[in-house]
Amino acid sequence: MQAKTRASLGAGEVKLGAGARTYGSYIDGKNIAEDQWVYVVDAAALLDDAFSSLTLKRKLEKGYVPARELPPSIVGRVAKAGPQTVQLALEAAAEAAPEWGATPLDVRLDRMCALLHRRIAERADEIEEILVQEGHPRVLARWQVSGMLECWGPESVGFYHAQLHQEFRHGAREISVRRRPDGVVCLNPPQNAPMASALLGVHAIFAGNALVVRAPRSGPLGVMYALQELVAPVLAEVGAPPGTLGVVCGDPGPMLNAWLASPLVDDIMYFGSSEAGIRFQERCVAAAKKPILELAGNDVVTVWKDADVELAAEALTEGFFGSGQLCMIPNQVLVHPDVADRLLEELIRQTRRIRPGHPGDEGVLLTPVLRNEKFFSCLDEALLHGAELVCGGHAMRVDGTRDGAGIFLEPTVVLVRGLTDARRMTAVRHETFFPLLPVIVAEPDDDERLLKRFIGFVNSNGYGLRNSLWACDRTVIDRFVDRVTEGGLLKVNDSHIGFLPYLPSHGGTGLTGGVFGEANYPTLRTTHVQGVSVAPAGIRPRDAVFGTGRRSA
Incomplete structure (x- = not known):
């Protein structure tokens, strides 16, 4: 999706400058405009004149600014999703999850990771610039890009594959130990590194889950860019159902409450302080959701x-x-x-x-x-x-x-x-x-x-x-x-x-990961182990029960 097309999405009376980006909510493979928008101010402009920049941002979001060309300090805007849109994202994910989970592992993991790795490498400079616009120092923006590439390099992908599926022969039986997707995973990224954290959640998709991500109001641009322009085209190329990925921007409280209350949600990845995260863990368990916590480090x-x-x-x-x-x-x-x-x-x-x-x-x-x-x-x-x-x-x-x-x-x-x-x-x-x-x-x-x-x-x-x-x-x-x-x-x-x-980039024990905390490989944390035995020619049950395991006559 090119910048010109993005800027025309629900433009209304406000004209964004050249190069600015507009993203609607991403639901069921479609870009949906909303009545409310979150405007993104270039971090450099905030340092130069925070008062004027934030005043303009507030006026834009309240609809007080008349039709005119906005200054270059406004680098983008993102649709703010209402409750109905949040529900539509969950419904689309629940519809897509069974089909995507049944997709062969070499497609949803090996092929998708190779395509995404290439796409990130090709757009590394563009990713860096968006991170800088959101306030990440350039050196640290490059560090984040290097992490994205390392996580989806061939060595790591081979490791994920081996962990997700192992096969054995035992006499006439074909035995496998595999990890099956949990279903619908929701992700609440942090304010300090929203793009990288949203991409960490994409590992849940490789595992066969459908993923719904909340783009934080304080930094929505990088999340929307990464998921709509890097991940979504790759999903389409490998033939994933449209609802496999959903991205909505909104306030954390109402959206987390909606996820907890929804019978469609299986796992919630939560980033935040240890104090808030441990309380949220209790709410997840009470609501029969798997909590995957990324909290403070010391x-x-x-x-x-x-x-x-x-x-x-x-x-x-x-x-x-x-x-x-x-x-x-x-x-x-x-x-x-x-x-x-x-x-x-x-x-x-x-x-x-x-x-x-x-x-x-x-x-x-x-x-x-x-x-x-x-x-x-x-x-x-x-x-x-x-x-x-x-x-x-x-x-x-x-x-x-x-x-x-x-x-x-x-x-x-x-x-x-x-x-x-x-x-x-x-x-x-x-x-x-x-x-x-x-x-x-x-x-x-x-x-x-x-x-x-x-x-x-x-x-x-x-x-x-x-x-x-x-x-x-x-x-x-x-x-x-x-x-x-x-x-x-x-x-x-x-x-x-x-x-x-x-090696994992995230995950830990104690106040970092809660009572279920460990190294966070999202492909593993959002799946569960299943053992499978297939006897193509059949095994006499009585022989199997008493340990002979001979092939039936």
Whole structure:
């Protein structure tokens, strides 16, 4: 669907500028206009003049703007779905699910993934630009695109296929263990990474489910673009029923309530805070829906005494990417006392490279933090409990100048001496979601006891998204890998946030994934195991019961 066609959809009296995108609700393979629209403002314009940009957005959404050409700062609009449209999306998905679930795996997984991987590669620059328009720094936009490509590369697809279907021969029987789709899966992506999270949900389609996605009002453009222009054409090419994918934009409360109340919905993928997610899990269970939770992370990076300090510090700076407003970044550092001073020195040096700016500028890694009072409250509490400020601790403007009214925050490191009382601090105990990194230096002790304490500290974290270790001693590495049981992902001597084939990008235990939490392979989480035995020529039942299994005469 070309931009010109998109811009003509239900244009009414408002004329969008060249290159702006318009998306209706996507139901049963059709683009449906609505009476209400959500307008999307370019993130750079918001930084330059937030008041004027937001005023124009509000006037547009209330219908107060007369017919005229809109400024380039309005980069798109998305239809806001009403209750009837939300219901139509569920009905179309329920109609499509049985047929799509019966489609051969090599079509809905292997072929579809290959086509989607090629489409994303071909449109990588366009995807990057839309992410930048929504406020993602260009470097992080490229990181997200790399994750999309890695998740659908041939190595990962081969792994998914092997997990979804295995075949065996047992005498005259053909035995298979396979995962069958749950049916209709609904996805509620987060505000901080809606496009990438919506595409994560597409894995449920590969598993044979129909998928309905809510595009968040705060960032609907990337979700609509990715699903309508990347995924929908691929579904059509492989012959999927039109209702296999539905996309609607709306407020989370009413839409989640509609999903919970609908007998057509089987699974709900929910992204949000741990507190809200655990409550939502209870509502799902009460409504007989499978909850698949992607909640907060509070990841621990452990640095042993023989670690490559320079590389470890580089990985730790990932904790400041996106101003800490990403769930899968380092949130706290546990360091051996022998190497603590060198690590802090190197971390301070590398942190100076992390800077604010417009999202489209090369090298920018910080994003605005709109409610920074929580940052200062958390920092003050840590200092009150004995933490020491190592660097940062101020608000600043887009150009990096310190300003108490600035909407950017300096990357901030605090030193916490000792494991014993570290979790008294909110900055250690909970995910903070801003650029504040506690470095916890363990009390000096015998290495054997220290390693045991380190492993115990990591396993006792209430959250469990991902953890990582920096060490050279293979004995230490093996013991850490064998005994760290919490979390959906564990990495050693590597980027904490980098994507790899085979491994999950999301998922975790505890407050990260709820009581059903684990590594999140959506193809597995939205399916259930079924065992199948086929005896083409027939088996005498009496023989089968008594274990001979001979072929009938």
